Amino acid sequence: MITWPGERAIEIDRPDATGWLRLVVRLLCVVLVSALLLLPLLAVRALESDGGRRSIVGFACRLALRVLGLRISVRGTVMQQSGGLVANHCSWLDVIVLNSVQGAYFVSKAEVRDWPLCGVLARAAGTVFIRRRVMDALLQKLMFAARLKRGHRLLFFPEGTSTDGLRVLPFRSSLFAAFFDEEFRGDHWIQPVCLAYSAPPGRRRDFYGWWGNASFIEHAAMIISAPRQGRVEVTFHDPVPVANYADRKQLSRVCEACIGSTLDACLNIESAPINVRPSMRDVSTGIRPASETGRDVEARPIGVDSVKRGSVSLADRQSIPSS
Helix, strand or coil, X not given: CCCCCCCCCCCCCCCCHXXXXXXXXXXXXXXXXXXXXXXXXXXXXXXXXXXXXXXXXXXXHHHHHHHHCCEEEEECCCCCCCEEEEECCCCCHHHHHHHCCCCCEEEEEHHHHHCCCHHHXXXXXXXXXXXXXXXXXXXXXXXXXXXXXXXXXXXXCCCCCCCXXXXXXXXXXXXXXXXXXXXXXXXXXXXXXEEEEECCCCCCCCCXXXXXXXXXXXXXXXXXXXXXXXXXXXXXXXXXXXXXCCCHHHHHHHHHHHHHHHHHHHHCCCCCCCCCCCCCCCHHHCCCCXXXXXXXXXXXXXXXXXXXXXXXXXXXXXXXCCC
């Protein structure tokens, strides 16, 4: 289990009677919709219709967010190039949030395959399941390469574990290895994506975080039964060409620094909680300091509320208001 300095045990608030009723109603809505969409999803996957898969999965996740009441706002745009997206990892909610706004294939730990409902939906959606062990590094690379050859855009969490949502843990560079294969390196890009959760009023700042030994069922029950939800800001940064980097470790550090500085700005954290991150104004990092565009978006209680078009610069990130 991955830990960090100052880590403490997660606090799980158990639902009261009204909370359990709320949980049951919300779950029934999600299960019903999932069941209705499962057969069409399996059909489009058999036909290898990537557009159909994206539409069905995206609709289901947007509906789940609407039922839950979690507000979401989006900055930037999803890249159109081949390659992968990398994001910080807070909890199981990340998959629903990201699927609601983009259509890449997720990379997930193998254990998710056997989770109730989630595992069935993950398999139907074409998720890539891996075991994060050193001995399986070559197998992971081959699995990634096979998907990239099929034109799939992959999305993975390089931290290798979920966190309290208030920090970014060091990225594992092994997950970037497939993109440096000579067959792909010149044609593929990586897009850093930041997820910043704000807790509901009166709740702990790490309300959405899932870490340590907390069970999935208990944590999900706490989130789903909550009478009020908070919000999540999703920031899509400019994608960077893999060919611009000497190796996977350099690219990994750049993505980690970019996402970390954005998370700090979104949460209004003055200093990095784990390590010192390089300046995003340094052109050697490979992250373009794009022009400042538009205004900050406001979240509304629907699936995908609003999208700020255009690239996201450091100046843009510093202007994100804290909750």
